[in-house]
Amino acid sequence: MDPTDIATRTLEHYNGRAERFWQGTCDHDVSQNIEALLQHIEGEPPFTILDFGCGPGRDLKRLSELGHRAIGLDGAEQFVAMARAFSGCEVWLQDFFKLDLPQARFDGIFANASLFHVARAALPRVLAELRMTLKPRGVLFSSNPRGRNEEGWNGGRYGVFHDLEAWRFYLEGAGFVELSHYYRPAGVPHEQQSWLASVWRTIG
Numbered sequence: 567m568d569p570t571d572i573a574t575r576t577l578e579h580y581n582g583r584a585e586r587f588w589q590g591t592c593d594h595d596v597s598q599n600i601e602a603l604l605q606h607i608e609g610e611p612p613f614t615i616l617d618f619g620c621g622p623g624r625d626l627k628r629l630s631e632l633g634h635r636a637i638g639l640d641g642a643e644q645f646v647a648m649a650r651a652f653s654g655c656e657v658w659l660q661d662f663f664k665l666d667l668p669q670a671r672f673d674g675i676f677a678n679a680s681l682f683h684v685a686r687a688a689l690p691r692v693l694a695e696l697r698m699t700l701k702p703r704g705v706l707f708s709s710n711p712r713g714r715n716e717e718g719w720n721g722g723r724y725g726v727f728h729d730l731e732a733w734r735f736y737l738e739g740a741g742f743v744e745l746s747h748y749y750r751p752a753g754v755p756h757e758q759q760s761w762l763a764s765v766w767r768t769i770g
Contacts (some may be wrong), residue, residue, distance in 0.1 A: 579722035584644035603707035614674035619680020623649030667699035693740035742766035
């Protein structure tokens with residue numbers, strides 16, 4: 567699958583539904599995920615954090631309110647404009663397949679419901695770029711809808727639905743070591759926990 571086609575069609579989907587997406591997600595509570603990232607970052611806060619796939623800026627604003635130096639990144643122009651206005655933070659417009667990231671800039675990366683849009687063929691390169699932009703022993707948080715490693719189009723968006731073993735394969739191959747993982751939402755049977763969250767540290 568052509569990464570340019572994946573990006574173009576997926577971003578068109580989000581740009582055309584930006585306000586609807588915001589209304590449907592603005593009240594979601596992901597405090598468990600934010601805490602999972604922050605508790606593993608070493609050193610004294612405030613931390614410099616990249617909200618990778620920040621969308622309209624819900625989590626970006628929260629990270630900033632907690633006192634951290636939060637920068638957003640998204641490929642959808644509508645989301646970038648919304649995130650800048652809502653959070654007051656710096657937000658970069660970048661396609662996931664054409665990243666231009668500074669080296670060793672961030673203490674942590676918050677990738678909530680974003681990395682599953684990266685095709686398996688491109689995932690090693692994208693993860694290597696995220697590792698490069700983290701400081702030594704930096705921390706990556708990811709949350710993805712889980713599945714049995716299906717890949718393809720779903721409602722105008724491209725996605726890969728990794729299971730834990732497959733996700734570990736890619737992250738470990740990119741030079742990360744697993745710190746923790748859990749399933750969401752909490753408090754429901756496992757078969758109803760459709761999200762896999764995991765936390766990773768750079769090694770080497």
